[in-house]
Amino acid sequence: MARKGALRLIQGVRDGRSLSDQSGSLRALPVAEQARAARLAAETLRHQGRADVVIDAFVNRRPAPQIADVLRLAVVEMLELGAPAHGVVGAAVDLTRTLGARGQAAAGMVNAVLRKAGAYQGWADLAPQPLPEWLRGPLVEAYGDAVMTAIEAAHQRGAPLDLTMKPGADPVPGADALPTGSWRLQGPAQVTALPGFDEGQWWVQDAAAALPARLLAPQPGERIADLCAAPGGKTLQLAAAGAHVTAVDISEQRLRRVTENLARCGLTADLVAADVLDWRPDVAPDAILLDAPCSATGTIRRHPDLPFIRDGHGIAELIELQTTLLDHALSVLRPGGRLVYATCSLIPDEGEVQIDEVLVRHPGLIVERPDLSRIDLPGIDPAWITEEGGLRLRPDYWADRGGMDGFYMVCLRKPG
Numbered sequence: 001m002a003r004k005g006a007l008r009l010i011q012g013v014r015d016g017r018s019l020s021d022q023s024g025s026l027r028a029l030p031v032a033e034q035a036r037a038a039r040l041a042a043e044t045l046r047h048q049g050r051a052d053v054v055i056d057a058f059v060n061r062r063p064a065p066q067i068a069d070v071l072r073l074a075v076v077e078m079l080e081l082g083a084p085a086h087g088v089v090g091a092a093v094d095l096t097r098t099l100g101a102r103g104q105a106a107a108g109m110v111n112a113v114l115r116k117a118g119a120y121q122g123w124a125d126l127a128p129q130p131l132p133e134w135l136r137g138p139l140v141e142a143y144g145d146a147v148m149t150a151i152e153a154a155h156q157r158g159a160p161l162d163l164t165m166k167p168g169a170d171p172v173p174g175a176d177a178l179p180t181g182s183w184r185l186q187g188p189a190q191v192t193a194l195p196g197f198d199e200g201q202w203w204v205q206d207a208a209a210a211l212p213a214r215l216l217a218p219q220p221g222e223r224i225a226d227l228c229a230a231p232g233g234k235t236l237q238l239a240a241a242g243a244h245v246t247a248v249d250i251s252e253q254r255l256r257r258v259t260e261n262l263a264r265c266g267l268t269a270d271l272v273a274a275d276v277l278d279w280r281p282d283v284a285p286d287a288i289l290l291d292a293p294c295s296a297t298g299t300i301r302r303h304p305d306l307p308f309i310r311d312g313h314g315i316a317e318l319i320e321l322q323t324t325l326l327d328h329a330l331s332v333l334r335p336g337g338r339l340v341y342a343t344c345s346l347i348p349d350e351g352e353v354q355i356d357e358v359l360v361r362h363p364g365l366i367v368e369r370p371d372l373s374r375i376d377l378p379g380i381d382p383a384w385i386t387e388e389g390g391l392r393l394r395p396d397y398w399a400d401r402g403g404m405d406g407f408y409m410v411c412l413r414k415p416g
């Protein structure tokens with residue numbers, strides 16, 4: 001059941017739909033099988049390049065797309081996830097037979113290929129799935145070949161589960177403290193079953209994603225606008241620090257997640273469903289966190305489908321939107337106030353370059369470099385600080401601890 005569900009998810013990705021957008025398509029399966037199908041599909045995409053090397057070693061020509069995906073699923077299940085070959089091969093042959101006349105004809109080939117693939121030596125040494133050229137090109141230019149290889153290796157390793165604790169909450173048993181203040185659980189976990197979930201003691205948030213709110217240093221009683229706020233990880237941090245938070249997002253549906261998260265954690269914020277570009281508060285905020293919409297190319301560890309469903313189109317429009325959002329946010333900020341701009345992107349045009357340009361457009365605007373002596377901003381590696389004074393985080397950082405999402409963030413101060 002889970003394998004058939006995983007194959008359906010992968011085919012959805014081939015048609016351009018993300019895995020998360022398809023989660024409803026598994027509703028007919030028991031919950032545990034839904035989770036298994038989702039994991040199988042994600043791991044198959046994550047390791048597709050390596051699976052193809054193995055398959056190519058045993059076929060004369062690449063099979064039809066659907067059959068190739070059945071083979072990839074089985075290869076990844078055997079060689080990456082360690083499932084016993086006999087069960088996987090039998091299930092893959094059965095799955096192939098359900099794929100119409102082409103499947104019936106291919107069942108023998110699938111059986112023969114997978115029997116050999118199960119005994120493949122050298123899986124661990126195969127190069128990770130490369131990023132598509134539209135993304136790889138700009139990233140090699142920005143970071144160089146060696147870093148690109150390290151980033152691809154980090155994508156292959158996937159992501160652990162990071163938690164941000166409410167101040168004073170007890171850590172989740174088995175979680176490790178990270179230098180920057182987040183907590184990390186290695187290995188898969190059912191989030192809602194973890195201790196402290198129902199009590200709202202913590203929320204799921206990648207260690208890198210937790211840093212923009214820390215960089216902003218929210219103070220009790222400050223008026224802070226969280227712009228582009230949903231699903232609300234940063235809103236929760238700002239509210240937990242005692243700030244009066246207004247969370248603005250264009251998507252009412254996504255704002256419902258913010259409402260749920262606030263309620264679970266016993267925190268409050270004013271929620272506004274609006275386009276930030278139309279939003280003008282009556283009282284200018286003391287501080288703003290602008291987590292702008294972006295290519296999300298820093299989150300591929302957790303979204304291995306992203307390279308398959310994007311082709312680089314739309315990034316120029318996103319960059320233009322980020323510029324407009326940044327200018328608008330600065331226009332509503334109180335004089336002397338601070339603004340943290342953040343994107344979960346690896347592309348410098350969505351980070352460092354935006355800041356180079358905003359400083360030219362807004363004379364008097366300054367960058368507040370991260371202060372490494374601040375006790376509420378622990379664990380910042382000086383190597384993360386960029387020339388203009390922002391923080392560039394990459395998936396290959398903290399490789400021995402399980403990596404982090406790619407992110408860019410910077411704290412700006414508006415002239416008084």
Ligand SMILES: C[S@@+](CC[C@H](N)C(=O)[O-])C[C@H]1O[C@@H](n2cnc3c(N)ncnc32)[C@H](O)[C@@H]1O
Nearest residue numbers: 228229230231232233234249250251275276291
């Ligand atoms: C990167 S996500 C924000 C993540 C969020 N800050 C968090 O920490 O959970 C970007 C958000 O921007 C919102 N968005 C995109 N364009 C917007 C606009 N013009 N005005 C307001 N929100 C917008 C999207 O709906 C999406 O929820």
